[in-house]
Amino acid sequence: MTVATESPLLARLKAVLAENADLYHAQQILEWDARVSMPHAGAAARADVASTVTQLAHGRFVSDEVGKLLDDLDAAGHDPDSVEGALIRITRREWERAARIPSELAGEMVQVSGVAVAAWDEAKAASDFESFSPHLERQLELKRRYVACFPETEEPYDVLLDEYEEGLTTAQVEEIFGRLEGELVKLVDRHREDSVEEIAGPYPVERQQEAGRLVLEAFGYDPESWRLDETPHPFAAKPGVGDIRLTTHTDERDLTSLFSTMHEFGHGVYEFDIDPSLARTPLGRGTSSAIHESQSRTWENLVGRSRGFWRWFYPQLQGLFPDALGGVDEGSFVSSVSAVRAGLIRGDADEVTYGLHIILRFELERELLAGTVAVRELPEVWNARMKESLGVEVPDDARGVLQDMHWAGGLFGYFPTYQLGNVISVQVWDRARAELGDLEEQFARGEFSPLRQWLSEQVYRHGSRYRPSELLRHVTGSDIDPEPYLRYLHAKFA
């Protein structure tokens, strides 16, 4: 029999954190709704609502009470390796970051993002950068104010990175991206003259949605707890335990929706499989953006672009699209979905060119923040760099600088975690293969649960109990390391 020994201090902290988690979940619903359900004219009022909830949550969290509770808990002593130790550590980290920021600024950032995302939506539809540029200026101004709350951090961009990835520095990203860039460029060059064609559709939207459902069900999606919707920009959200929401974007001209769906499944399953005992605490979320992205990229690429997966799924896909795929054999199809093709859109990019899209954004974000690239010059700079790095001509801003919603949403510092996620995904994958044997053979039989269970056990169930770097060491015995990823790319594409 276990006797409950939770201290009144810890119980009080947990009560505060539960309230905070509830407000975070309310924010998730407000945002999910704004992107999936809200009528267009509701955007301004919604921005007010989201801002108020954020400001209130922030104000309550940064109260002196929480600081005092943390001090008292530290003074009382606790095992740093226990769940309670992790809870206190992560709460202190979040509290110390949040306490730097005035609640008004926290609210304003959400308010401006709500309005800017709605403006971006229209600007992208009209390929009209100019109408979006005042919103981007405003976001940059707010980011600079935010960064200024951390005056002891020498490199401004470090402040932004640390929010998504504890302890990550710009220097580290530069080093890793530096190692990758040359190799990626070489691989892209090697494939520049490839003639692997895209397999022409059309792929009717309802059939693609059916294909997505078949794959999700095999992966472990359960409609009792999950839902899947359409949005222009796919994303995943968890507004509470038992409530996982994925979105995808389906276009009848190609099959990218299927890969988006698998990508978002990776985010969803990470959140879904977190130990429920961590719910309503800051431990009840994935530990970092790069670890999160490693899992979305695992399910999208390492599973979803593998030969084993297609051995299982291709006959079903052919059945859904007899006109487009009836005469295409499995090998040609798999080559086509993995082919290296320098293109305009990050979200549609293959595994090799993807990294170059990220490196462009990583550079531009720092230049925009520093003011060395002005907002008005941005389209021109974007187009020139796309030409230089990928060799493509950008025909309009909708397919150029306006393609991603991240800047509209104020998510500066997020992009690098996508590419770090790619790097990490292969580190974890190598370990999974070493322990689980021939995964491709399992996939070929439609068996994905051994992989999911292993990932749950190793990664998902822990939520934020371990720092991202600690978790990576636990699972792989290594720090973040681009070499396994490069080996993977070379084996697949060289």
Added chain:
Amino acid sequence: MTVATESPLLARLKAVLAENADLYHAQQILEWDARVSMPHAGAAARADVASTVTQLAHGRFVSDEVGKLLDDLDAAGHDPDSVEGALIRITRREWERAARIPSELAGEMVQVSGVAVAAWDEAKAASDFESFSPHLERQLELKRRYVACFPETEEPYDVLLDEYEEGLTTAQVEEIFGRLEGELVKLVDRHREDSVEEIAGPYPVERQQEAGRLVLEAFGYDPESWRLDETPHPFAAKPGVGDIRLTTHTDERDLTSLFSTMHEFGHGVYEFDIDPSLARTPLGRGTSSAIHESQSRTWENLVGRSRGFWRWFYPQLQGLFPDALGGVDEGSFVSSVSAVRAGLIRGDADEVTYGLHIILRFELERELLAGTVAVRELPEVWNARMKESLGVEVPDDARGVLQDMHWAGGLFGYFPTYQLGNVISVQVWDRARAELGDLEEQFARGEFSPLRQWLSEQVYRHGSRYRPSELLRHVTGSDIDPEPYLRYLHAKFA
């Protein structure tokens, strides 16, 4: 040129009220989402989130600061007939009611409702009253605790009525319902042997949805600001300016979805047409439940069951349902959708039997609260009274005591406002016809905007600026009065 003379006190009050309105809108989204979008397994976590937001909003609103602001504003003096005067008056009313309630109780009511509505959903699907009864017990216990916060109110049910309808008493409702009941029973008896048959479907769901959209567009629905979804129990919500959400329930066996859609449009248009200058204040909502229901019943019945409306719409409906309606002439159709037929379901009831459904609930609510009817006896009592009042046998609890979600949601005291809405709808309608001339002729041409504009001007745009009784006197020159409604029923059904 107008010089801004808003006092700092008033500006501060408005800031507090804007925050409060934002949190109210957040609650609307949480509830709309729970009923429209949320995966089933998310209900428990959602109840926590909704409870936290409510508790927080309540705690901030009942703070001493608001009381002090109201006192200072009253001391400073203001014109009670001005918008500011109305704002201060209604804020004081809400503040004095809210301040009686502990924030924990406010939060608990929302928490229990979230869980109880999910349980009701399952219980109704399985027609299993027993699984729902502990939730109903819990709701009643909370309602008794709530009522006990107003110890000076002699009649407990008055406390509940006043929440939906300022100043309304149980004695008034008894008097009005007493006047109606005998007449309604006589009318039902007169039609008991009628042989107006329901026109058999099926009416394919997609076609009904198309019919609903055609009607909504003619009424003035604009997809830029409105949306329409399916839920088991139709409702309307406004989570912010420019964001009006209706739901309906479509069953291919009949056309009730169309009437639900028109009903919810009435709620939606009232909220949509409120003067935007009242947004983010307590004046920016409809003034009471009965006035709200008067408008939903106006668009559902006085418009939607009128001969003029069908002169315009019936040919379109026939076009959508050629199999079911091709051989049915307009006159027979209109007789059928207005026919008096004693039935099981309140939501599907005709204009005559509807009131008897409400009277049953009004009586049962008071008996349940008083404990003179126990929860375990409820199905038996329900079934006996349905037999007595409407002469129908209730075959199962799904079509009996479990049909409405109100008690699961804790909405005791709401039902009477539906029938008062019917009464008020005709009072306002008589005035509209006196001013606008032959409305049926306009409807027959598909013209609904003169009516809408008049209602906007007279009722909608004012929001809660006037008390319900004041508004009714402004518009009709009269207090609430069942005689016009009875004259209408006798003219139509006797």
